[in-house]
Amino acid sequence: MSLIDDADAAASGPLSESGGRWLRVAAAQLGGVARHEPRSSVVDRLIAMMRQAASADVELIVFPELALTTFFPRWYVEGEPDLDLDWFYESEMPGPDTQPLFDEAKALGIGFCLGYAELTPPDEDGRRHRYNTQILVERDGTIVGKYRKVHLPGHREHEPWREFQHLERRYFEPGDDFPTWRAFGGVVGMAICNDRRWPETYRALALGGAELILIGYNTPIHYAPDPSQNALQSFHSHLVMQAGAYQNGAFVVGVAKGGTEEGVESLADSCIIAPSGRIIALTAHTGDEVAFADIDLELCRNYKETLFQFDRYRRPEAYGVLTERRGPVSPPPLPET
Amino acid sequence: MSLIDDADAAASGPLSESGGRWLRVAAAQLGGVARHEPRSSVVDRLIAMMRQAASADVELIVFPELALTTFFPRWYVEGEPDLDLDWFYESEMPGPDTQPLFDEAKALGIGFCLGYAELTPPDEDGRRHRYNTQILVERDGTIVGKYRKVHLPGHREHEPWREFQHLERRYFEPGDDFPTWRAFGGVVGMAICNDRRWPETYRALALGGAELILIGYNTPIHYAPDPSQNALQSFHSHLVMQAGAYQNGAFVVGVAKGGTEEGVESLADSCIIAPSGRIIALTAHTGDEVAFADIDLELCRNYKETLFQFDRYRRPEAYGVLTERRGPVSPPPLPET
Numbered sequence: 001m002s003l004i005d006d007a008d009a010a011a012s013g014p015l016s017e018s019g020g021r022w023l024r025v026a027a028a029q030l031g032g033v034a035r036h037e038p039r040s041s042v043v044d045r046l047i048a049m050m051r052q053a054a055s056a057d058v059e060l061i062v063f064p065e066l067a068l069t070t071f072f073p074r075w076y077v078e079g080e081p082d083l084d085l086d087w088f089y090e091s092e093m094p095g096p097d098t099q100p101l102f103d104e105a106k107a108l109g110i111g112f113c114l115g116y117a118e119l120t121p122p123d124e125d126g127r128r129h130r131y132n133t134q135i136l137v138e139r140d141g142t143i144v145g146k147y148r149k150v151h152l153p154g155h156r157e158h159e160p161w162r163e164f165q166h167l168e169r170r171y172f173e174p175g176d177d178f179p180t181w182r183a184f185g186g187v188v189g190m191a192i193c194n195d196r197r198w199p200e201t202y203r204a205l206a207l208g209g210a211e212l213i214l215i216g217y218n219t220p221i222h223y224a225p226d227p228s229q230n231a232l233q234s235f236h237s238h239l240v241m242q243a244g245a246y247q248n249g250a251f252v253v254g255v256a257k258g259g260t261e262e263g264v265e266s267l268a269d270s271c272i273i274a275p276s277g278r279i280i281a282l283t284a285h286t287g288d289e290v291a292f293a294d295i296d297l298e299l300c301r302n303y304k305e306t307l308f309q310f311d312r313y314r315r316p317e318a319y320g321v322l323t324e325r326r327g328p329v330s331p332p333p334l335p336e337t
Numbered sequence: 338m339s340l341i342d343d344a345d346a347a348a349s350g351p352l353s354e355s356g357g358r359w360l361r362v363a364a365a366q367l368g369g370v371a372r373h374e375p376r377s378s379v380v381d382r383l384i385a386m387m388r389q390a391a392s393a394d395v396e397l398i399v400f401p402e403l404a405l406t407t408f409f410p411r412w413y414v415e416g417e418p419d420l421d422l423d424w425f426y427e428s429e430m431p432g433p434d435t436q437p438l439f440d441e442a443k444a445l446g447i448g449f450c451l452g453y454a455e456l457t458p459p460d461e462d463g464r465r466h467r468y469n470t471q472i473l474v475e476r477d478g479t480i481v482g483k484y485r486k487v488h489l490p491g492h493r494e495h496e497p498w499r500e501f502q503h504l505e506r507r508y509f510e511p512g513d514d515f516p517t518w519r520a521f522g523g524v525v526g527m528a529i530c531n532d533r534r535w536p537e538t539y540r541a542l543a544l545g546g547a548e549l550i551l552i553g554y555n556t557p558i559h560y561a562p563d564p565s566q567n568a569l570q571s572f573h574s575h576l577v578m579q580a581g582a583y584q585n586g587a588f589v590v591g592v593a594k595g596g597t598e599e600g601v602e603s604l605a606d607s608c609i610i611a612p613s614g615r616i617i618a619l620t621a622h623t624g625d626e627v628a629f630a631d632i633d634l635e636l637c638r639n640y641k642e643t644l645f646q647f648d649r650y651r652r653p654e655a656y657g658v659l660t661e662r663r664g665p666v667s668p669p670p671l672p673e674t
Contacts, residue, residue: 182668182670198584200655206665209667226643246576307563323660325544
């Protein structure tokens, strides 16, 4: 008598041996970028780290969220965002300021992942759109994929009670999906900053086959709505990325814009995480720094084909509430006694 | 111009002050239970820990998965499970052997959570069903809620290559939902063992308002399909429960049947975890042991009403794949070059 009725008739077995799929990856942490620091200066800093990584034969270097500018959502700008903030957005990629980065990557034969503020060309209604975006560029300089941040944190209106603003919900529209791409010998997905705190992010990417998840972030240490979380920023950042790696059998590269930027202290602690959930490389400083590791994408199988064999063990029929509901619905209050 | 169109017009603010909702909770770890250890002996052990907890004015004590028996899915039993394994299942709760636990709880005024193998009465087709079950009992001895394990790990057929079997998928049917209940001054949910490794578990419970998630487990240190995970059992167990607590702004109580049971070494490291994701109580041994903590359910608000305010920040419209797909679908292979 079989008590459950699924694909279980097939026996399981010990994990089979396989050859390696090695990739040398770097997390290229960036220190603060000043409000008026020119693009060319930032691009020079990125290129310096790219050269450092290439000198160690790194094949893929990951830069942080909004790597080309300061984290401008900390400021409320009077008037229409498109009148006052255009300087912070890229209207083409590569553009004149970023072309040297692409040229250098191609010359060095190194791929990269870069976060920036995107301003689209006008759509058919003449509207231009703004996204918090990250791209993946292959070793030949071609853009393989583009991801637009799905989970925009913070707020939309000016909130003078905060020490500094977090106006991502004013200055960006959200993306709507978690694509994955074949690149660098495996399946790659991307996420940005606050996305990493949401388990749905990693799960959606892993359901797209992701073996390597690249995450840039800008995380202020001070969290205005609940400053009791300030001292836990590093712990929380690592906790969610380590759990996301383990629960999805994927490598995660998490890369900060760290240090102090325009007076705001930001989390550093960039890292590379194995599918075991363990941190295998970590930055030691808060400024510009490259941490790297040799990763074997075949290691994902140790989790994806055993404990977390999704097609055997996931129970989507019990997960309906995850997509049916946005917010929680608690049971009704107990009657007074 | 508002770039995103949702409930954001309302300003956010710093977390408001509130009174506490304190509860004293105990994780009652159990050492091994022998195959032929009588129920009365196990119940005596549970009662001893219940009295110890009650002497510290604990209000809720949590026992592990399958607390009343040995972890019998480690054995393949020839023939029909219902002919040979009935001894391990409870056909009533409370039954003659477990009534003393309920009586003691009521006399002491302490609530409890208990995992056991459930054998249902015949349904309308005359079939009896088997579940890996956990119940929540209020301080007056009434059963408030019952949960049946959704994520059954292991396998269904005899696999002689393993040192010991993990036949949960043979001996149990899966449950199909993650209910929550108002009890103990808050909203309580339950999960069992392997459920804790799946982020969907905590998320479904938190979407039901859960502030306190009670999880019993039996986790062999040896993981046959990939023994490289053996040394990471404690790290993995804590990682997933800590992430589940933090990402859902809930307390988690994780309780082991630890120690060596019928020759199989099992993970201990029972713990109580705050909504910050931090372990605030931990067992120090591998046998019968009570760890307890005073928890303030209001602390959940620090996360549920800020960073993880689901109705403001979740993006179910981007999560469709979580319920549409069971297993992964990778991008098509790249063309040969």
